Amino acid sequence: MALTPEKAAIRFGEGLSPDRPLPGSIEAVLGQLTEPDLSAEAHEIPPFDALLPALGKVEAARKAYRKARGSDREQRLNDAFKTLRRDQLRARMRDHQQFLARSLTTEAPFRERLTRFWGDHFTVAPRVPLLAFTTPNYLEGAVRPHVAGRFADMLKAVVTHPSMLIYLDQVSSFGPNSKAARGRRGLNENLARELIELHTLGVGGAYSQADVRQLAELLTGLTVGLPDGFAFRPARAEPGGEQVLGRLYGGGAASLEDIFAVLEDLAAHPDTGTHLARKLAVHFCSDVPNEGMVAAMARAYRDGDGQLVPVYAAMLEHPFAWDSFGQKVKQPIDFITSALRAIALPPRSLAKLNRREVQSYLTGPLAAMGQPLFKPLGPDGWPETAEAWITPQGLAARLQWAMAVPSAFFRSLPDPRGFVDTSLGNLADERVRFAAQAAETRREGVGLVLASPGFQRR
């Protein structure tokens, strides 16, 4: 078997749509990554750094209010703080809608898929109220610009990002012998461990606890402050050099360059190439990927100096990318975006939703399906296996969404017989065709197509 436009759009995109072109070749899939990012322009999300002035104001207002407690200015300052915070949260909720809207109409859906994939690889979740709902902004600044670039550049952007530094406790790690520790504070290994175990070499990689410890010492100094966001504070850095995976870093004055050097080396490590190749293959192709495909992708990573597009190319060029079609199940967010794309929901309908509707139609159901939007369970991100998602509870929520939500958007849904073709093309099987034409109402017919294994698998 080889590429067909339907398979390419479903596996490596956001699914079929009545009015968007399908990629007819591997070049057409990869080409989506070299064209200007029109979908980001059409649905703008400010990168995290652009939020810093506003976040600084919210924080300052909060402090002013707290200081004024008990005084006659308390009420006024509290109101001022609450207004700023409410405006901030509203803007961030709009970013969530924009994030989803991109998937509905984009002609470069592979970029959306990759942004979610790498966002999951570098999972963060807000751990302080000030950063609530800022994950799309994190992705916009640190992940999306690099999905078609070098992995090492993404790694550096993520590891120096306030969202990650807070999420994995780097902000509370001090070199035990540093000036800022004052003999009272010390190391926190969390980021260093996940950086090796999850982000680069993988848990099967060739490293030891000593490497984690040394890397944790090397990372000291990375922290966060307002109004600048990311900060490197030499006073927090552990003096002396550190040996990570056999190479010595630092030793002189503490510097960010030493940290970037270790990140470059971690990115270039052969175990990293294999780890990333396998993760991509598992995400896009199969819970049990073909070893030849993984090896080819790892080779492309190594030979391409850590460039990611050659790795994607190696995946798409391997026959397994097409032979294994149907082995993956769409994650809830992909299920919902591809369903909305298939029923051709205009992005303005999405933008018009009020908070209650967003909750009822999108975020509530996503949570019920097991994937609350941008609220991962842990730093290892979402599970990949089909069995993890198609549980009785997860499928119940998908079924209910399929039966109820599309009809909430449209007074009149498409004819189910035609909808089989728009949503599945020539991949529709006889059973789903039969169900679509035998259903008593459009709502149920469309719901059955969306609930079918053919629509939920890729």
Next chain:
Amino acid sequence: MDRRGFIAGLGCSLAASPLLTPVSFAATAGEKRLVVIILRGGMDGMDVLRPTGDPLLTRYRPRLAAERGLELDGFYTLHPALSGLLPLWRAGDLAFAPAVSTPYRDKRSHFDGQDLLEAGTGMDVSLPRDGWLNRLLQVMPDAQSETAFAVGREEMRLLAGPAPTSSWSPDGRLDMSPQARLLLQEVYHDDPLFQEAGAEAVVIADSLGLSSDDSFALSKSEMRDAIKRNAQAGDADVLARFAAARLKESARIAAFSLAGWDTHRGQRAGLGRALEKLQGAILTLKSELGPHWAQTAVVAMTEFGRTARENGSQGTDHGTGGALLLAGGAVRGGRVFGDWPGLEEAALYARRDLMPVADVRSYPAWLMRGLFSIEQTALELSVFPGLRLSRDPGVLL
């Protein structure tokens, strides 16, 4: 109560609670009951069961050990957040084992550690896809797994594996006509994964009445309430009540997990919150099970312990030896099982973690031996391959 009533009785909170973990059940003959609680995140055993009698403790943990614990036996003190369990300790219904671990070493990954704890198979992460409770059922000829109840999104491997599912009862509140239900069966006919989950999914969707034509009934306030409830210690009580209700009927084994143990910083507050949940779950099990408590053993265990020394942010990092908790009327409690390895640097594992003195799997193994009369060879060969059971510590009355 039948299982439909059961789901419905839990109401919307279950469906609307993405953070709620699944509870797995198995039915078997007899009156003995086993509850397994997996503590996800790596519980700091040394802060729960504190070896106050070891002079090195305060040197390793100047801040954490400064807080006064509750006296247990002259050597160990108990974390103050578990004060509600002291009556159980005095009544002989509560016991601990310090310095236990799976055979997992060195990389200290939560994810591998939990997989191994639930798979129960020793070091080979890649080997098993089923869990040890599932293998237990295979060596108990009369046992039946009742619906591995996948509510929520955390995979519970303990009971994962081939398990019979319940039957489809197509009536109720899911907004699907009888014809659409039949068509759904048709659409799922050739896909075993969807077919198997689909039957149960329709029952759940029906019972919870979540959908209607124009309003997806997960309303904002319901959702908010559910999330709020989850954020409080209360969710552990809900799980325990759910488990107890099933254990009062045909279920004899229940398994669920509690998260929140990964205390890299600010451990005093974080661990306190997690322990309140655990305490709430145990006390709820006791009160809900009533007379059955006397026949019940609860085991709470975690993927690994944490560093012997506190870290630089008033927390602890991933370690090796951790503690295990036993509770229940069937338990020979009021004591600490196993030896204390000591905290001298040379006695530590890799000079950083508490040295494990026993395989954590040996405790559930002895419980299953005593409660369900499982042969020792079956435990060592099938349920926990690679486990060597030596001397019976006498964990049961």
